[in-house]
Amino acid sequence: MTTTDPAAEPAPQPTGQPGTQTLIRGLRVLEALTAQDRPIGVGELSRILELPKSTVQRLLRTLEQEGWAQTSNGAVTRWQLSPRLLTLARRDTLSKSLREVAKPHLVALAARTGETIHFSVLDRDVQLVLIDRVDSIHPVRTFNAIGATTALHTSCGGKAVLAMLPPAKAEEILARPLEKVMPNTSVDPQHLMHQVLEARERGYAVNISENRANVCAVGAAVADSSGHPIAAVAISMPDIRFDPARVPEWGAWVSETARAITDALAH
The missing domain is CATH 1.10.10.10 (Winged helix-like DNA-binding domain superfamily/Winged helix DNA-binding domain)
Structure with missing residues (x-):
C-alpha cells in the first residue's frame, strides 16, 4: 500500500x-x-x-x-x-509616450543649465510622480529616484501645475490638510495661493528647500491638448549653486521647455 x-x-x-x-x-x-x-x-x-x-x-x-x-x-x-503604478512597473503607455516625447527636450535643458532635470507626471490632483531624470554634470548635484512622489504644495512643479488649474480648483486642493515636510514648507493656503497666482503670471514656480533640505528648483507645467496640466519639468540644484538673480533666466528656459513638450504632445 x-x-x-x-x-x-x-x-x-x-x-x-x-x-x-x-x-x-x-x-x-x-x-x-x-x-x-x-x-x-x-x-x-x-x-x-x-x-x-x-x-x-x-x-x-x-x-x-x-x-x-x-x-x-x-x-x-x-x-x-494612474502614474502611481510607475513606482511598481514602467508599463503605463501614456507615461511611456510622455517620456519619449519629453526626453530630447529634457536633455537639451540639462545641457543648457548643467543641472539635474526632473520630469514628473500628475497623479490625480494629489502629487507628482517622477518618471524621468537627466543628471547634472556637477559632482555635487541633487538626486531623486524614479518613482519618487512629491506633494503639490512642496514643489515648484506642483505649484506650476496648480497655477495651470482653475483658481477655484487650486484653492480646493490647498484647502486640504497639508504636511509641513521641511521648515521652509508653507502650509498656509493663502500664502500658497499667492505663490500659485505668481507662478501663473510668470509661467514658472520656485522651490527653495521646501521639499528637501538644501535643494532648490525652478519648474513649469506641461499641458495636454485641452490645456489641462499633466506633467511638470524642473531644474533642480543644490542651494550652493542657487542664485536668485538667475531665477528669471532659469524660469524662461524651463517654461520654454515645458511649452515645447506641450506642443510636441499635440502633434
Whole structure:
C-alpha cells in the first residue's frame, strides 16, 4: 500500500471567497487597462472582462480611491492607469509616450543649465510622480529616484501645475490638510495661493528647500491638448549653486521647455 506524507501535499486553496474574487477581478481590470494604448470606457471594459458594468464601475472607483486608476480629461468618462503604478512597473503607455516625447527636450535643458532635470507626471490632483531624470554634470548635484512622489504644495512643479488649474480648483486642493515636510514648507493656503497666482503670471514656480533640505528648483507645467496640466519639468540644484538673480533666466528656459513638450504632445 502506498502512503502519502500529508506535509508534502499542497494546502487546499480557498475558492469563491468574496475578498479573493474581488482582488482577482481588480487585478483583471488593471491588466485590461495596461493592455490599452488609450483611455477606455466602462462599457468596453465590461465587454472585455465579461463582467457586469456595475461591477467594473465599482472596481474602477475603488482603484481610483487607492490611486491605481484615474479618469482621463474629456467630455466622456474613460479610464486609464494612474502614474502611481510607475513606482511598481514602467508599463503605463501614456507615461511611456510622455517620456519619449519629453526626453530630447529634457536633455537639451540639462545641457543648457548643467543641472539635474526632473520630469514628473500628475497623479490625480494629489502629487507628482517622477518618471524621468537627466543628471547634472556637477559632482555635487541633487538626486531623486524614479518613482519618487512629491506633494503639490512642496514643489515648484506642483505649484506650476496648480497655477495651470482653475483658481477655484487650486484653492480646493490647498484647502486640504497639508504636511509641513521641511521648515521652509508653507502650509498656509493663502500664502500658497499667492505663490500659485505668481507662478501663473510668470509661467514658472520656485522651490527653495521646501521639499528637501538644501535643494532648490525652478519648474513649469506641461499641458495636454485641452490645456489641462499633466506633467511638470524642473531644474533642480543644490542651494550652493542657487542664485536668485538667475531665477528669471532659469524660469524662461524651463517654461520654454515645458511649452515645447506641450506642443510636441499635440502633434
